[in-house]
Amino acid sequence: MKKKIALVVSSPMTFKAFYKNHIEKLQEKYDVTLIANFDQPEPIFDGVKQIALNLERKPSIVSDLKALKQMIDIFKKEKFILVHSTTPKAGFITQIAGFIAGVKFRLHIFTGQVWASQSGIKRQALKKIDVAIASLATHLLADSESQVEFLIKESIPVKSKIKVLGNGSISGVDLNKFTPKESDSLKSNLNLQNKAFIFLFIGRLNKDKGIFDLIKSFEIVHSKHPEAALLIVGSDEENILPFIQNHVLYNKSIFYHEATPRPQDFMAMADVLCLPSYREGFGSVIIEAAACGTPSIGSKIYGLTDAIEDGKSGYLFQVGCTESLANKMIYSIENPEALQQASKYGMQRAEENFSDELSSKLLVNYYHLILGD
Structure with a gap:
């Protein structure tokens, strides 16, 4: 029995x-x-x-x-x-x-x-x-x-x-679900086909997730790299969507998509995942993105320091510091070889340690x- x-x-x-x-x-x-x-x-x-x-x-x-x-x-x-x-x-x-x-x-x-x-x-x-x-x-x-x-x-x-x-x-992470395979039509459907570099946030929209910090940091990034885009995906828990939609860059370089049952498609499409959170237990989304071949930039807090190996599978920045986050985002754009190495290392790490x-x-x-x- x-x-x-x-x-x-x-x-x-x-x-x-x-x-x-x-x-x-x-x-x-x-x-x-x-x-x-x-x-x-x-x-x-x-x-x-x-x-x-x-x-x-x-x-x-x-x-x-x-x-x-x-x-x-x-x-x-x-x-x-x-x-x-x-x-x-x-x-x-x-x-x-x-x-x-x-x-x-x-x-x-x-x-x-x-x-x-x-x-x-x-x-x-x-x-x-x-x-x-x-x-x-x-x-x-x-x-x-x-x-x-x-x-x-x-x-x-x-x-x-x-x-x-x-x-x-x-x-x-389900390695059969989260893979580097990209959807051929997703960029087009999201009007991102002309964007050379895509930063992705995926998760619940609330203050603790650092959404306001991310948008402020992206403004700095955009001033130097107007070809970059920020895609925000998730359910709005604290009425943050109006702030996003009223932003001067909305639907030009900042885009929003509601919560999705297929986060892996967005992760595989993006160049870098951003998680500027103020609190996390671990940060499963980091490992899911890594399995899709997408490195992450995350705040240096407990939980995310386990999910990201700084300088190897992604980059950490001082929590709450928008300038530090912007610098990491700019670095990822301007150093494609380092980003590619982070992608390969992160995929291997996800497969070996986090299946x-x-x-x-x-x-x-x-x-x-x-x-x-």
């Missing part, structure tokens, strides 16, 4: 984006149940049981207490030997419920801290949630070594309790180690 385990997240999209390969591999050995805020009863993975639980992203005392009671009841009924949570809200509720219900093994993976870029009371309140998660979990993972160093420095977990699997990343197959193998082996298999 297979041992019963549960994976818990807030949004089912987390399963789709990061856990598909993990779930397939875990199914071979374990009886897997998925718990999340499922809107539809139809299973998102064949043969995998799922339980709907209302885990609202924003704090709500009434809703969170209700979810906690329901999760305690679920854990007592299902008798999981291990529960594995991801994201802060899911982690907080899961680890409390698991402790109360007496689940023997309680695992949480840290994938970045929302409070890292906060200050004052809000920072302290959010930080205490991570402290509670770390205290109640029996085992902890993080998706980058530099994140572990940050968490220990901030006194979140004890050093002996947390580790990183392999070289980091929550799920690795989804390797990531899943490491996670399954970690489960075996915990559960004594």
